[in-house]
Amino acid sequence: MAPSAGHLRPGRYLAFFALIVVVLYALVFFTGGGKPTPKLGIDLQGGTRVTLTARTPDGGQPTRDSLNQARQIIETRVNGIGVAGTEVVLDGNNVVITVPGAQGDQAKSLGQTAKLGFRKVITSQPNAPVAPPASGNPAAPPASGTPSTPPSSGAPSAPPSATGAPSGTPNGGGGAAGAPAQQPPSTTPSAPPASNTPPAGGQAQTPIQQAQAIRQNPDLASDDQAKAQAAQQAALASLTCAPNVADPLEGNDLSDKPLVACGDKDATKYVLGPQFLPGTEISSATSGYDQQRGQWVVDLTFNGSGSKTWGDFTAANVNQQAAFVLDTQVVSAPTIQGAILGGNTQITGQFTQADAKNLADVLKYGSLPLSFDSSDATTVSATLGSASLQAGLLAGAIGLIVVFIYCLIYYRLLGILTILSLALSGLLIYAVLVLLGRWIGYTLDLAGIAGLIIAIGITADSFVIYFERLKDEIREGRTFRSAVPRGWARARRTILASDAVSFLAAAILYVIAVGDVQGFAFTLGMSTVLDLVVVYLVTHPLVAMVSTSKSAFLSNPRNLGLGAVQRLASERKSARPAVGRTNVKEA
Numbered sequence: 046m047a048p049s050a051g052h053l054r055p056g057r058y059l060a061f062f063a064l065i066v067v068v069l070y071a072l073v074f075f076t077g078g079g080k081p082t083p084k085l086g087i088d089l090q091g092g093t094r095v096t097l098t099a100r101t102p103d104g105g106q107p108t109r110d111s112l113n114q115a116r117q118i119i120e121t122r123v124n125g126i127g128v129a130g131t132e133v134v135l136d137g138n139n140v141v142i143t144v145p146g147a148q149g150d151q152a153k154s155l156g157q158t159a160k161l162g163f164r165k166v167i168t169s170q171p172n173a174p175v176a177p178p179a180s181g182n183p184a185a186p187p188a189s190g191t192p193s194t195p196p197s198s199g200a201p202s203a204p205p206s207a208t209g210a211p212s213g214t215p216n217g218g219g220g221a222a223g224a225p226a227q228q229p230p231s232t233t234p235s236a237p238p239a240s241n242t243p244p245a246g247g248q249a250q251t252p253i254q255q256a257q258a259i260r261q262n263p264d265l266a267s268d269d270q271a272k273a274q275a276a277q278q279a280a281l282a283s284l285t286c287a288p289n290v291a292d293p294l295e296g297n298d299l300s301d302k303p304l305v306a307c308g309d310k311d312a313t314k315y316v317l318g319p320q321f322l323p324g325t326e327i328s329s330a331t332s333g334y335d336q337q338r339g340q341w342v343v344d345l346t347f348n349g350s351g352s353k354t355w356g357d358f359t360a361a362n363v364n365q366q367a368a369f370v371l372d373t374q375v376v377s378a379p380t381i382q383g384a385i386l387g388g389n390t391q392i393t394g395q396f397t398q399a400d401a402k403n404l405a406d407v408l409k410y411g412s413l414p415l416s417f418d419s420s421d422a423t424t425v426s427a428t429l430g431s432a433s434l435q436a437g438l439l440a441g442a443i444g445l446i447v448v449f450i451y452c453l454i455y456y457r458l459l460g461i462l463t464i465l466s467l468a469l470s471g472l473l474i475y476a477v478l479v480l481l482g483r484w485i486g487y488t489l490d491l492a493g494i495a496g497l498i499i500a501i502g503i504t505a506d507s508f509v510i511y512f513e514r515l516k517d518e519i520r521e522g523r524t525f526r527s528a529v530p531r532g533w534a535r536a537r538r539t540i541l542a543s544d545a546v547s548f549l550a551a552a553i554l555y556v557i558a559v560g561d562v563q564g565f566a567f568t569l570g571m572s573t574v575l576d577l578v579v580v581y582l583v584t585h586p587l588v589a590m591v592s593t594s595k596s597a598f599l600s601n602p603r604n605l606g607l608g609a610v611q612r613l614a615s616e617r618k619s620a621r622p623a624v625g626r627t628n629v630k631e632a
Contacts, residue, residue: 059583065473065578073479083479090430091426095141096141097139106138116135118413143488160324163369165321166316166368167277167303167317168316169313170313172286172307256294260280260304261299262280281314283305286314296415306373321354322351324371326355330346332405341401342401344389347389351388352386356385359381364381366378367379369392433491441498456606457604462591463584465583467501474497474575497568500568500573504576507577520617525592525600526600540577544574548573
């Protein structure tokens with residue numbers, strides 16, 4: 046037998062709900078700065094979202110450990126920017142960087158691999174179209190007189206003196222004129238090096254492997270000048286130095302082999318020796334303006350072992366060029382004027398202030414274990430974000446008003462209880478969103494607002510189930526007071542089943558989805574759980590209180606939208622035939 050409404054003690058349920066609300070809003074106002082606003086996504090407040098897609102030399106899937114390591118390094122770089130509210134999260138094989146506000150341009154460079162290495166310059170040539178050789182031999186050297194060093198237009202006419210730069214730093218930048226040039230031998234090879242041929246077995250090479258085979262051929266630094274020239278000319282011809290041309294070797298070059306790379310703002314092609322000093326030996330990097338040179342520079346400090354290696358190399362290679370190679374790009378190729386001891390040196394180049402700062406930041410916070418392509422970069426202005434937020438709130442308000450009107454027309458006083466329950470549910474959801482933004486970094490975006498709007502229908506559906514069960518009980522001839530506990534006992538099973546299905550669907554969608562769809566699934570699942578809290582602790586106790594009220598207005602079924610059902614029950618009762626015994630006498 047179902048318990049009576051009087052045994053429910055609705056005051057206890059309502060008091061417990063009030064306690065939950067008080068605790069939540071105490072946390073909202075007295076923790077985390079006390080600002081009662083949820084954390085908004087960039088589509089609601091404006092900002093920049095950059096999606097970086099990892100790539101590996103063999104084209105395979107990156108490991109989870111390498112992705113986590115990359116995320117941590119990028120997060121360290123983000124913290125170095127100093128922009129509050131920035132997030133770095135993994136989304137499958139992607140790293141998603143979200144920077145709120147108007148400072149998101151810096152995020153676009155955070156995925157730079159920052160694989161810095163120091164290599165000796167073997168030779169260089171201007172990046173100019175090479176006329177096809179008359180003999181049809183693609184490996185023929187350039188005509189006699191072609192310079193092997195960059196043109197003087199991109200560098201000072203003479204190397205600066207040793208006193209023209211800070212003490213302990215190399216001078217010049219980008220292949221300064223005056224460096225000794227290594228003239229190519231006159232021997233013409235008859236064919237490209239053998240490393241250009243496909244691997245045995247006919248298996249196709251990835252672009253990274255193809256670039257490694259040509260531009261990192263060991264013959265580039267061979268003692269056999271004819272073999273070295275053949276490899277150099279083939280590698281230089283294969284390299285395209287132009288703005289916005291993706292380099293497949295970016296972040297994937299092999300440090301123990303020579304390298305052919307671009308430099309001087311794509312004005313020069315360099316042939317470089319194997320890496321003699323990795324960038325991991327750098328202990329600090331800062332950017333600044335060099336008053337003597339009149340340009341922005343990056344100052345480096347090496348650790349103990351790096352300082353010794355750099356000192357030994359500069360002492361043994363005076364008047365030679367050393368290339369500072371960042372992600373297969375030569376950012377500077379100064380001429381060494383003398384031994385540089387003490388561990389301090391300087392990278393010079395045609396840097397803007399932003400270029401110098403970005404370079405110093407990525408070197409300071411470490412190199413990434415993977416190379417990344419920027420697969421998506423979205424910037425939303427603050428004005429557009431505000432308009433999106435207003436549109437989302439307007440859509441939610443319209444949905445609530447439609448539900449309110451329907452409930453008032455169809456359920457009358459019970460509809461008012463529905464409106465009150467929805468308002469309390471909204472109060473609960475808002476506090477939870479604010480706290481989740483502080484505790485786990487959850488950001489509310491347009492997809493999340495869509496989930497909340499749909500949750501209005503799920504919450505209202507619970508009320509409809511309950512009220513329709515009450516109608517069924519009254520239709521069977523019971524009073525409103527006796528119908529409440531019986532209707533609740535039947536309705537709660539249906540409500541639980543309905544919400545369980547909705548929550549399960551939201552949970553599965555959250556697990557298998559990525560990006561904005563996860564935000565939709567999260568708010569939908571959260572609202573479904575809070576719907577049960579409101580129905581159990583607010584809606585049912587309020588209906589029970591109304592059913593036991595001694596007020597004639599509250600107990601009148603007509604005011605509860607139950608008058609038609611009660612009349613139907615009375616008509617059925619009066620039309621039901623009397624049940625009794627009939628005595629029949631036999632003749």
